[in-house]
Amino acid sequence: MTHPRYIAALSLGVALLAVMVSNLVWDDTGRPWANAILIPAALIAASGVVLLTRGRGVAFLGYLVLCAGLIIGTVGVLLIAKRMGWGWPLMVTLPCLAVAGTYLWAPGHPVARALHRTVAGLALLGATVGPAFFAFRADLPGWPERWWALYMIAAGAVVLGNALELTRHRIGYRLQGATLLGGPALVTVLLGVRFLTGALPL
Incomplete structure (x- = not known):
């Protein structure tokens, strides 16, 4: 050693x-x-x-x-x-990567682990905001007008996925925990889709 x-x-x-x-x-x-x-x-x-x-x-x-x-x-x-x-933009990406890296020290309890994994997943998603600003500043083609709505959809999907994963654990309040996570996540995804398609005004 x-x-x-x-x-x-x-x-x-x-x-x-x-x-x-x-x-x-x-x-x-x-x-x-x-x-x-x-x-x-x-x-x-x-x-x-x-x-x-x-x-x-x-x-x-x-x-x-x-x-x-x-x-x-x-x-x-x-x-x-x-x-x-x-x-x-690095000042956005680096702190988010630091938070995402804490996933290596995830807690053992299923609910605490699901919450921690949600935070780490959102941080990993947030880390892509920095490169997105670099690309947006370079005027790359193909960017939707409301590109930020994609982050709403992705963030909701991360939370929703962790909520669904929580239901497989044999704990008494798994459905309540999954509902608390999944309900707002589903609303966020739907709002993101509506914003992206222009169905809702800014």
């Missing part, structure tokens, strides 16, 4: 190397102050990697710390590169 000190040293080295490369690539932007964000982010991410190699409970904390470091570091890179106006 790799010694924790080696993991810590390697993680810190890789993180600081990323900071150095960022400074070398964008050394003419006149924003050295962005290192005040990049360097702490590198330390946070390295700490998260170390914690991630520990036990299950500590690993979850390490995952959260690592995600925080990566998100903060991305902000620092966008600032030092003067690309915040271009890369701001």
Whole structure:
């Protein structure tokens, strides 16, 4: 098993190397102050990697710390590169991916797992909003006028699917839980379809 000190040293080295490369690539932007964000982010991410190699409970904390470091570091890179106006959709995608990744630590109880899986699924769907903004900004053809209604339909489908999955578990209140999840989800899907087809005004 790799010694924790080696993991810590390697993680810190890789993180600081990323900071150095960022400074070398964008050394003419006149924003050295962005290192005040990049360097702490590198330390946070390295700490998260170390914690991630520990036990299950500590690993979850390490995952959260690592995600925080990566998100903060991305902000620092966008600032030092003067690309915040271009890369701001990443600030939608990365936090959503971080939430979706918590699915690896899903709880054991069927109801709690269904709720957690719903949140993770919605977060994974939300992560596609960033690339959608990139594509929308590129004026790619084929975009429906009310493209946001597709997200309503997809979000409702995610919740509805988890509600239906909940009914297969042998627990006394599975139908109540499925109804609480599935009812609003079905309404959301139907509204999304109506908005997409133009049957309902904005």
